Amino acid sequence: MLRSILPEGVEVEELHGDSVAVLFPQEAAVVADAVAERRREFTSVRVCARKALRRLGCPPVPLVPDAAGAPVWPQGVVGSMTHCRGYRAAAVAPAGRWQSVGVDAEPRLPLPAGVLEAISLPEEREWLRALGRAHAEIPWDRLLFSTKEAVYKVWFPLTARRxxxxxxxxxxxxxxxxxxxxxxPRPPFRTLVGRWSAGDEHLVTAAAVPRAT
Ligand SMILES: CC(C)(COP(=O)(O)OP(=O)(O)OC[C@H]1O[C@@H](n2cnc3c(N)ncnc32)[C@H](O)[C@@H]1OP(=O)(O)O)[C@@H](O)C(=O)NCCC(=O)NCCS
Structure with missing residues (x-):
C-alpha cells in the first residue's frame, strides 16, 4: 500500500502481521519492559526497516529511538516507520536526495468519539463533512488523523520541535x-504535498520532501 503512494527512490517494506527476529541488544533494551504487542510491533517494523535499508546498500544496524522517540537512521539515510494492528511498514531514502520522509498507518475505522475535535480545525471538520457526503466509504476523520501523524514524522527530524x-x-x-x-512561523516547508491510500483494513499516508526544494 505504501509503495504505491511514495515517490520512486524511497525504499518501502511492509508486513501484514509479524516477523520473528532477534533485536540488537541496544534495541532489545528499549522494549525490555514493554508489553508483548509493543515488542512485536517494535521488532517487526525493524525487520521491515532493515530490509528496506539493505536495498539502499546499508548493512543491518541497531535502529534505536532518540529521546523524542524518533528513529535514528544510519548516516546518509532519512526514513520513517509506522505500525498498527495487523500492519507494519518502514520507508527509507538517501539523504542526498530527500530531506525527510514520513509514513503513517491506521485501521480503516472512524476515530473514537471526541478525538476529531481534538485533532482538527473547524474548517477541516467542514471539509470532512462534505467528503463524507460524497464518499461515505472512507473514514475521513481517521484519514485526517493519519495524515497529520505523517506530516509530524516529516516535520520532526527537520526541526526537533513538536x-x-x-x-x-x-x-x-x-x-x-x-x-x-x-x-x-518560519517552517522548513510552508506546504507539504503527500498521498494516501485506503486498503480493506488499513489507511496509509505518506509524504517526502525532496532535497532540491
Ligand atoms: C510520534 C507519533 C507521530 C507516532 O505516531 P503513531 O500513529 O502514534 O504511531 P506509529 O506506529 O504510526 O509510529 C510509531 C513510530 O513513529 C516513529 N516516531 C516516534 N516519534 C517520532 C518523532 N518525534 N518523529 C518522527 N518519528 C517518530 C517511531 O519510529 C515509532 O516507532 P517505534 O517506536 O517502533 O520506533 C505520535 O505518537 C505523536 O506523538 N503524535 C503527536 C504529534 C502529532 O502528531 N502532531 C500532529 C501535527 S499536525
Whole structure:
C-alpha cells in the first residue's frame, strides 16, 4: 500500500502481521519492559526497516529511538516507520536526495468519539463533512488523523520541535492526495504535498520532501 503512494527512490517494506527476529541488544533494551504487542510491533517494523535499508546498500544496524522517540537512521539515510494492528511498514531514502520522509498507518475505522475535535480545525471538520457526503466509504476523520501523524514524522527530524495538531491545516482530496499547510512561523516547508491510500483494513499516508526544494 505504501509503495504505491511514495515517490520512486524511497525504499518501502511492509508486513501484514509479524516477523520473528532477534533485536540488537541496544534495541532489545528499549522494549525490555514493554508489553508483548509493543515488542512485536517494535521488532517487526525493524525487520521491515532493515530490509528496506539493505536495498539502499546499508548493512543491518541497531535502529534505536532518540529521546523524542524518533528513529535514528544510519548516516546518509532519512526514513520513517509506522505500525498498527495487523500492519507494519518502514520507508527509507538517501539523504542526498530527500530531506525527510514520513509514513503513517491506521485501521480503516472512524476515530473514537471526541478525538476529531481534538485533532482538527473547524474548517477541516467542514471539509470532512462534505467528503463524507460524497464518499461515505472512507473514514475521513481517521484519514485526517493519519495524515497529520505523517506530516509530524516529516516535520520532526527537520526541526526537533513538536507540532500541535492545530498547527497544520490539511486538505484531503478524493484523488488520493493531500496538502498540508504549516501554520507556524518560519517552517522548513510552508506546504507539504503527500498521498494516501485506503486498503480493506488499513489507511496509509505518506509524504517526502525532496532535497532540491
Ligand atoms: C510520534 C507519533 C507521530 C507516532 O505516531 P503513531 O500513529 O502514534 O504511531 P506509529 O506506529 O504510526 O509510529 C510509531 C513510530 O513513529 C516513529 N516516531 C516516534 N516519534 C517520532 C518523532 N518525534 N518523529 C518522527 N518519528 C517518530 C517511531 O519510529 C515509532 O516507532 P517505534 O517506536 O517502533 O520506533 C505520535 O505518537 C505523536 O506523538 N503524535 C503527536 C504529534 C502529532 O502528531 N502532531 C500532529 C501535527 S499536525
Amino acid at each position: 507540532l500541535e495538531f492545530e498547527q497544520a491545516r490539511v486538505t484531503l482530496r478524493p484523488d488520493g492526495s493531500f496538502l498540508a499547510e504549516l501554520l507556524v
